[in-house]
Amino acid sequence: MHSKRLHGVHVPHRKNTAGDKPVRLPTPAVVTIPMSMHIGAPAKPVVNVGDEVKVGQLIAEAGGFVSSPIHSGVSGKVKKIEDILMSGGQFVPAIVIETDGQQTLFEGLAAPSVTNLQEFVDAVRASGVVGLGGAGFPSAVKLSVKELSSIEAVIINGAECEPYITSDTRTMIDDADLVWEGIELLQKFMQVKRVIIGIEDNKPQCISGFEKRCKDAQGVEVKALPALYPQGGEKVLIFSTIGRAVPEGKLPIDVGAIVINCTTLAAIAKYIKTGFPLVEKCVTVDGSAVKNPKNVIAPIGTPLKDIFDFCGGFKSEPKKVLYGGPMMGLAVPDLDAPVLKNTNAVLAFTEKDAILAKESSCIKCGRCVAHCPFDLSPCDIETAFRLKKPEELDVLKVNICMECGCCAYVCPANRPLVQVNKLAKVMLRNYQTEQKALEAKQKAKEEAKKEEKK
Amino acid sequence: MSKMTVSVSPHIKDSASTSTIMRDVLIALCPALIASSIIFGLRALLVTAVCVAFAVGGEWVFEKIVKKPNTIGDLSAAVTGVLLAFNLPVGIPLWQAAFGSLVAIIVVKQLFGGIGQNFANPAITARIIMLIAFSSTMTSWVFPDALARAAAVLASPNTAISGATDAVSSATTLVILKGETGAALPSIQNMLLGIRGGSLGETSAIALALGGAYLLIRRVISWHTPVAFIGTVFLFTFLVKGSLDYSVYQVLSGGLLIGAFFMATDYSTTPNTDWGRVIFGVGCGLITVLIRIWGSYPEGVSFSILLMNILTPYISKATRKKPLGGVKV
Known part of the structure; x- marks a missing residue:
């Protein structure tokens, strides 16, 4: 039995930028657009070095079904196409565009004609929209549901549970019309009976705004959720909204749910309304090293340095810079790293906040167990990992872990529990592949023996 | 620009650390220490100081010898020292107190791998070893303090007073409860204040409850074990004897309160799940009552906790929660 509310941690909110309207960044001199800003196959460039590109022009097409096309957010000239090192550690080709500062719109931009589900999904695919909450999963793939009747509820994710980040908050305030149009599109083309907008209760303005709209609408409800990290985890x-647990290895649709981030939905609605693809992002710029924290609208591919400069630069030298929030964000090695499609925040921290806490022995306090939203036992997973027991990792269900970081956040001994879980998943996967190969070998041997007997 | 730190998320952490947790435990033990020094005199402080010094010093020396990183800063050795002292009679020879502290830290804790790795509670195990090794000094309950002597005289005027040693021999409440001495029980008021025979830190129910409440408020411990432990002792003794008074005395006597709040809630040696903690507490309560009523020792709290320590890994494993959406392997 599970208690009605999942566990989590009360992280500091630090939503310093929630009240400020996003400001548009002056066009950067150069943008670097990686071909892999989504889960799935990298996009394939369709422009060559020396080509002139305009705002909204397609510069790379989807590299497969699970992939996404990429458009330019600037007008200018393609300077080079080269491999760059992403913060995930892999090399990815990137299109580097020198801007001309004109921001000339691409002539071909026009609202797509959408009259049925297929056209709707195709339009979403063409928009280049991926999961903007952070995962970067191509939205068109998520919306390609075999049986529309299996969708019981679409959940709009406006939880935004990470500290600092307010870009979704701004979407729900400034682009509420687009979010609402997105909901209507889902109702129209996907016959969605029930739409739930899940918002953490530390954003009362967003909650009341949507509640007003819901009054005159059918099948849309707002659910105010307790501000408890990781409320926005899928x-x-x-x-928290429909009370169902997604079984291990299954997708939300298997329990009748689709979760779409509010900014993702707004981007889809914008494309279908205007034909303007996903080429720029509202990014929360904050952290202890940033002089003037604010929300900035920047073209995808903008180097982080330009964004921080626009926010008044640094109070003191940044020692840690993150894509995303401090709980799940990815640390970047240098400030040349570009804004990606799924970048919702860039945070810079001073030396004081970048010091790595010294780990000490596990004291078996059980805090990690008590705070895990999925009731895993991170301390036991760590033991099994260090003892190299993959079969035990399977029993402990390490694959369910979403790496939200609650365990490491509360650990008094500063154990690297998230890191261990990441590595433990790899250990388990390797073990399972090995087991399968072994089984196949065994089978082949037995069959060979049978043949001999014959 | 100099290099930036690249590390795995999360990039923020709450303020709790091993040393802040242990510091909270030390703070929670302060009321009982103050009460003890009033009831038993300044020697209570001396015994505690010796135990802490040898526990911390023992850990430092041991880690120096085996070339392990120094961990006395996490304050857990200091906690062990205080807890062991609280489980000793105030008249214990200091060398025996020192010996016990070294046993707790070196044999029970460090030889099993140090903090978090020991399966048995160091203070409890050391106390049991001392009880066997020094059985006479470990069971000589005295009130060397004038205030306490006056209280003792008031409580039981028939007790012989030995003027020469300036101390009052006194049977513990549990011995009296067993009905073997014929002496009168201390009043409930004295039981709550702690003016009774017993180990130096275990007698004042009010002080211990205060410390326990602090640990609960600070979320250092959860309510499960103390409630299950104390509740089981109360219910079980009530079922056996049918007297409310008797059960209240059972709860306030011996080392039950210090055991339930401070020893049965030790992290390393008790289960890490809520249900596990309940089972642990109930088990401790049952064993305590069995020993107290039918065993040959008057007190069973230490033995019960040690026995349940041994079961802890199995209880933890058996009560591990099913992960959300977990499919059975």
Whole structure:
């Protein structure tokens, strides 16, 4: 039995930028647009070095079904196409565009004609929209549901549970019309009966705004959720709104749910309304090293340095810079790193906040167990990992872990529990592949023996 | 620009650390220490100081010898020292107190791998070893303090007073409860204040409850074990004897309160799940009552906790929660 509310941690909110309207960044001199800003196959460039490109022009097409096209957010000239090192550690080709500062719009931009589900999904695919909450999963793939009747509820994710980040908050305030149009599109083309907008209760303005709209609408409701990290985690949100647990290895649709981030939905609606693809992002710029924290609208591919400069530069030298929030964000090695499609915040921290806490022995306090939203036992997973027991990792269900970081956040001994879980998943996967190969070998041997007997 | 730190998320952490947790435990033990020094005199402080010094010093020396990183800063050795002292009679020879502290830290804790790795509670195990090794000094309950002597005289005027040693021999409440001495029980008021025979830190129910409440408020411990432990002792003794008074005395006597709040809630040696903690507490309560009523020792709290320590890994494993959406392997 599970208690009605999943566990989590009360992280500091630090939503310093929630009240400020986003400001547009002056066009950067150069943008670097990686071909892999989504889950799935990298996009394939369709421009060559020396080509002139305009705002909204397609510069790379989807590299497969699970992939996404990429458009330019600037007008200018393609300077080079080269491999760059992403903060995930892999090399990815990137299109580098020198801007001309004109921001000339591409002539071909026109609202797509959408009259049925297929056209709707195709339009979403063409828009280049991916999961903007952070995962970067191509939205068109998510919306390609075999049986529309299997969708019981679409959950709009407006939880925004990470500290600092307010870009979704701004979407829900400034682009509420687009979010609402997105909901209507889902109702129209996907016959969605029930739409739930899940918002953490530390954003009363967003909640009341949508509640007003819901009054005159059918099948849309707002659910105010307790501000408890990781409320915006997909599986957590599904449990908090419709009370269902997504089984291991299954997708939300298997329990009748689709979760779409509010900014993702707004981007889809914008494309279908205007034909303007996903080429720029509202990014929360904050952190202890940033002089003037604010929300900045920047073309995808803008180097982080330009964004920080626009925010008054640094109070003191940044020692840690993150894509995303401090709980799940990815640390970047240098400030040349570009804004990606799924970048919702860039945070810079001073030396004091970048010091790595010294780890000490596990004291078996059980805090990690008590705070895990999925009731895992991170301390036991760590032991099994260090003892190299992959079969035990399977029993402990390490694959359910979403790496939200609650365990490491509360650990008094500063154990690297998230890192261990990441590595433990790899250990388990390797073990399972090995087991399968072994089984196949065994089978082949037995069959060979049978043949001999014959 | 100099290099930036690239590390795995999360990039923020709450303020709790091993040393802040242990510091909270030390703070929670302060009321009982103050009460003890009033009831038993300044020697209570001396015994505590010796135990802490040898526990911390022992850990430092041991880690120096085996070339392990120094961990006395996490304050857990200091906690062990205080807890062991609280489980000793105030008249214990200091060398025995020192010996016990070294046993707790070196044999029970460090030889099993140090903090978090020991399966048995160091203070409890050391106390049991001392009880066997020094059985006479470990069971000589005295009130060397004038205030306490006056209280003792008031409580039981028939008790012989040995003027020569300036101390009052006194049977513990549990011995009296067993009905073997014929002496009168201390009043409930004295039981709450702690003016009774017993180990130096275990007698004042009010002080211990205060410390326990602090740990609960600070979320250092959860309510499960103390409630299950104390509740089981109360219910079980009530079922056996049918007297409310008797059960209240059972709860306030011996080392039950210090055991339930401070020893049965030790992290390393008790289960890490809520249900596990309940089972642990109930088990401790049952064993305590069995020993107290039918065993040959008057007190069973230490033995019960040690026995349940041994079961802890199995309880933890058996009560591990099913992960959300977990499919059975």
